[in-house]
Amino acid sequence: MAETERIAPPPRVTATPASLALIETLRAKYGPLMFHQSGGCCDGSAPMCYPQGDLVVGEQDRLLGHIGGMPFYISASQFEYWKHTQLIIDVVPGRGGMFSLEGPEGKRFLTRSRLFSDAEYASLE
Template sequence: MADVVTVTPAAAGLIRSLRGRHGPLMFHQSGGCCDGSAPMCYPAGEFRTGSSDVLLASLTVEGVPEPVDFWMSRSQWELWRHTRLTVDVVPGRGGGFSLEAPEGVRFLIRSHLAGPVEEAVSDN
């Protein structure tokens, strides 16, 4: 699933900052009522994933020594599997449990439909 999830330069900067304060990080996107389209950022391993989750990407962010895993609930991925996701950051209040909440910004998912070649890759 190459390039299913990417990050904007602004999101990469926030990830570097959060990594410096909290250690290794992870994202989880549930699509539930509490977080909607906002991926939640946690210290790595703090959010327990299981068989109802899919690891979409291990993001490489310049200046962060380890990959940042991006997880999504399996049911949400079934709905979004024909899209490519970009993690961005915008002004506003983040999710209550997400690490960026006190920063005055929040992570946000931007998506676009995958082209035919991208769809073939994600179907394998």
């Protein structure tokens, strides 16, 4: 690739088809949703799903993108840790975090990731 050529920036967060289906199920039950990836203990390393507006987003939170049309935020400390990767939100059987909406569905959201290529990462800066 020539030095002057730039690629389009890839999304920082994406969702699998299973996640998108679960998001739609939850949206139908609860209305607009939001996601937050905070890090830490007590399932904090898993994305949490809330009714939009139920979690107050702070100055240290960053809008990473949207999945299923819903905003996905990440804490600043987690962004520093994950900034070289694309987050891929998936769904697996099990119980989600205590306050995350997907728990009663018998499923939980799970963050997977892949490293950005050098060209992809450069396009994000």
